[in-house]
Amino acid sequence: MHTQLEAKTLERCKSLIQPIRKAHYWAFGLDFPYWFSVGQAQVESQCRHNVMSTDGIGSEGFAQITYKLWKDKLRQAGIIEIKSIEGHAKAQAFILKYEFDRTVCKKLFEMYQRYNGGELVSKELMRARSCRWEDGYKACRRGNVCVLRTGKECRQYRNACEINYEYAVKVHGAGLNYWKGEAVERFEYF
Template identity: 45%
Template sequence: MRFLIILLILVLPLSCFASERCKNLAQEVRTAHYQYFGIDYPYWYSVGQLEQESSCRNVISRDGVGSEGPAQVTYRVWAPALQKQGITEVKTTKNNLRAQAYINKVAHNENPHKKLWITYQIYNGGGLVLKEINKAGEVDWAAAYAKCSRKVVHFKDGSTEKACDINYYYSKHVFKFGETYRTGSDSATYSFW
C-alpha cells in the first residue's frame, strides 16, 4: 500500500500543481488585462496562456532567447515598448503579467479579425497566422492550419516539431486551459473562435 501511495505521488500530473499556481495568478491577470482591454475581456484565456507558457511558474526559459516569468516575456525584445508602459523589468510577477497583457493587446491590435485564437497565435509566433488566413480565404483555424508551411524546429535533445504544429496547437491549448479558469461568459466583443 505504501508503494502504491508513493507511486501515485510520483506520477501525479504536474498540471494539478500548475492549476493551483495559475489560480493564484488569476486576479493579477484579470487586473492587467482589464487595464488594456476593458472589463469585458475574458481574462481566463490569458490564465490558460500562462499554463501553456510556463505552467504558471516564474522561470527563465531554456529557449536561448531569454524568455522569463509566467508569461515567458523576452524583455530585450520588448523593452522599448514596455518601458513606454512604465514596465522597466519583467522579473516580478506583477510586471510580467502587465507585460503579458500589453503584448496581448499589441497582438490583438495587429489582428484585423479580432478572434482571440489569432491574437494568442500572434503572441506566440508573430503575424504569420495572418498570411495563412489570407491564403485560406477564410477566418477558420483548420483552413488556416491547412495552409501553414513553416520550418521544422530542431531541439537540442535531437527531437523535432513542425513550427505550424507549435503555433496552431498553442491556441488550442490556451483555449482548453482557459476553460479551467472561466468565471463568466465570453463577450460579443471578444470571441475566441
C-alpha cells in the same frame, strides 16, 4: 482526478488570476476573457513565475516574455520591469493587446498565435481568405524546427505549423479551467 503535479500547477495558476485579470482589464477593457491568459501562463510555464526558458533567447516568467525584444515598447507603455508578478502580468497584457491590434480577423486564437509565433498566422489567414482557424492551418506552409537539442545537435524536429496552431488550442483548453461562466460578447476565440 488530477495528479499532484497538476494540482500544484492549478494552485499556482489560480494565484495568478487576480493580477492577470487586473492587467488585462487595463489593456483591453472590463469585458476581456482574461481566463485564456491564465491558460496561456499554464501552457507557457505551468504558471511558474521564477522560470527562465531554455529557448536561447531569454524568455522569462509565467508568460515567457523576452524582455530584451519588448523592452522599448514596454517602457513606452510605462512598464519598467517584468520581475514582479504585477509587472509581468501587465507586460503580458500589453503584448497581447499589441498583437491583437495587428490581427486581421480580431479573433483571440490569432492573437495568442501571434504572441507565440509572430505574424505568420495573419498571413496564413489572408492566404486562406478566411478567419477560420482550420483554414489558416491548411494554408500554413512553415517548415520543421528543432524542438530538442543536445549541445549543437538537434535530436527532434517538429513542423512549425503544428506547434503554432496547437498552441491556440492548448491555451483555449487550459483557459477553460479558470472560466467562471462569465459572458463573452465582444471577443471571439475561434
